[in-house]
Amino acid sequence: MQILNDTVALALEAFSGLGAQIYSARAVKSRRNEFNVDGGRFSLFRTTLDTALTLQAIKDHKRGVVSGNSFDEKAVRMAAADCLASAEAGQADPAWDMAESGGGTFEEGPYEPDMDKLFARTREMLEAIKKEYPKIMVEQLIVSHVQADSVYENSKGVRYTAKSGRYEADIMFSGHEGDKSSSFNGGGFRTASLEEPFLELGSLRKLLEDAQNQIHTTPAPGKGEGAVVFTPECLGSILYELAGNYVSDAVLIDGTSQWKDKLGQQVADPALTLRLAPGDERIVSGEKYTEEGYRSEDFALIEKGVLKQFLLSDYAARKTGHTRAPNTSYALVVEPGEKPLQDIIASIKKGLLVGRYSGGAAGANGEFSGVAKNAFMIEDGKVTFAVSETMIAGNLAGMLNQLIGISKETVQDGTSVLPWLAVNGITISGQ
């Protein structure tokens, strides 16, 4: 931590000497220890020691940002000068500023890794997959321990220090039988402990089981409007798309968001409550402070269907006259519903259960169309067969008002807490 304190102090002193008016420095030191498994076998043990320094300077309302990874005194001084020169070359905008209050010290998670145990848990997972899911081929598995220290300080006296450790994994796999195979699917988790077998974390078992059942596929019959049940994994990516389209900096600054005048209004079914909650106890190593120097706080983006907040940076908030988002994480927590998933599926006459969406970026109008991947047909309340070459199309905002239900089950993988969510009014095109 001392080198981080020294580097930040050096950068701030350099800025002060150069005549910057408002400035900040954030220094990070991290170590990653990682096992890679490729094609089902161990392939690599990787250790990376990384440093990062992010400098921001504002002078006469002009802002520059420089990032580097050298803590060498000469390099830090050069980076500060480069940052200020970038700012001076820019254009004045009174919306640039930095946090005036806040601060804190944080420490969490297993700081030092147990590599022998991490290896043992990884091998145990591979062996369990081989035994219990014999049709699965593991394309890639990456398990890591990440240790990180950071220090942030700005010229207004805001200062944070944080120290953390965590384990995480990402896996990609597909189901195989003879020459037939499923689409790839993947999952992962983040955890503070190695106590539980990895296969029991997140939704890995469900994903593996689904992949085995998705080897033999048929295109959905014909074309028509139907229901879609998004799995928690798919819901995360759909909500990410939604955020970019309706509540992010770019679309609110340029005024193309169709929700720009909807703050405080109903934008979704009252059953939907969506929070960004890095402080939730189910989120591992959640964001503690933002890169703008604010303490991260949980907040509701949509509460009972009402749009409560835009996902705006400090700059964009000033630009648009709204409030900034209280955190900049993507720790999604969607409140569960009352009904079990099975009951929701039982209420659907015709539709799809979609595990992954592969689609073009939705247009500014929210219209999307793409391929339903890792998907099953739902007919007369039952999941019947796996589909391929089937497209879905709809409107991101529109579908939130055509909610069928939200499951009471959720998947918690350490990065988000998400249920299954079913909507009507989606165009399903098969063959």
Add this chain to the structure above:
Amino acid sequence: MIPDIAGKLRNHFAPGAHSELRAQRSLTRRVTMLQGNLTRNARTDSQGVSARVYQGGVYGFASQAELSGAAAKRALKTATDNARFLDGHAGYNLGALPDIASGAMAPQENFTDLPQKHYLDFLRPLDAYISGKYPDLASRSLVAYADSMEKQLITSDGYASHILAPRSYIYIFLNSQTDSGMPIEIFKTYGGSGTFDLRFKAPEDLYPEVDRLYEHLMKKREGVFAQAGKKTVILHGELAGMLAHEAVGHTVEADLVIGGSVAGPMLNEMVASPLVSMTDFAHSAFGGEAPLPVYVDDEGVLAEDAELIRNGRLTGYMVNRELGRHFSMRPQGNARAFAFNDEPLIRMRNTAVHPGLDKFEDMIASVEDGYYLISSNNGQADTTGEFMFGISLGYEIKNGRLGRAIFDTTISGIAFDMLKTVDRVSDRVNWSSSGFCGKKQPMPVGLGGPDLRCEVMIGGK
């Protein structure tokens, strides 16, 4: 240029273990103007050393965020320890990798790292031109972007190299809306390899490009939704290149073949129309330099072209040294690492469908009822070869003539089925190189191809 760090440490390699040592510096410069607001004005500089050691069938890798001989020695020691740990725990006991040709490439020329002011001064008049000439736009956004990789590599066997690879781009996004209030967007990327000042001489040079883009936007304003279903289309070379990369290229990366890709059982089989040939080019293609040339990869392999499809037949995979041994294929320079702290992975370089003999105009005239699809805003494919591309610019073709523009839509299909429907291939090639391929790490790649006439599923209302 980074000083000679790696070259001095060759004698620190452990005897008998294949070893690599790389010193690397990566720079990015980015300026974003959104509606005339300078929303991003940022520079990054990332540098360090890494080492990778092969032992018993597994690799150990380590990196240090410092460009020094001492850091390189520490990385080499940790990489050796990691290889020992994993070899001891995994116990595969595989032998050494087959030998490769060894030598040294002459260092490439240094380049000028431009100050941020240069990018800002270029973008401002361009933005003023757009806002002045087209005040009716709903919004506009401009990005000036440049990045570079400098790599110094030595390996226990193979080629030593010191490469510098800068590239520079400008992105222009224009937004409008239809009479019914539906927002529409169009964008285009300009640029390629080389530094920004050499690639872009004056903002005025781009004004005609802006005018063309605006014309497309106005046509899209009057556009229609594409009709969903299987359609005959002419894919512009941008999309043919995307298809070559996303839907075919990834399935023939040997690590994904091992992982169960659809191409595994298809080697030497017909996978496309006989009109289709496809190559992952190393540094030269079709009589010129490829957009992002690679001369030596990060395993020290001298780069050469990797032929993937010849006249419709799948002829090869892209391999690294280890999987070259597995498949009895010669490594051709596909092992590439993104940042100093990344290990080399099997990556494409400049992947393209070869041009054919057809004239583009004749191809359009040959379609009675279909679409001409020009640009994409997104593309994905998986190891089954099923692909999806978002289409951001396209036109109807009716009775052999271009018709109305279409709104954003999506096309999809199974690559090796779709490629069998290709029945005309144009004689012109379009290259693009601004994107990053995403695998475990990002990687700049070039992709290209001619116009293709084929059948695909198109999404829509």
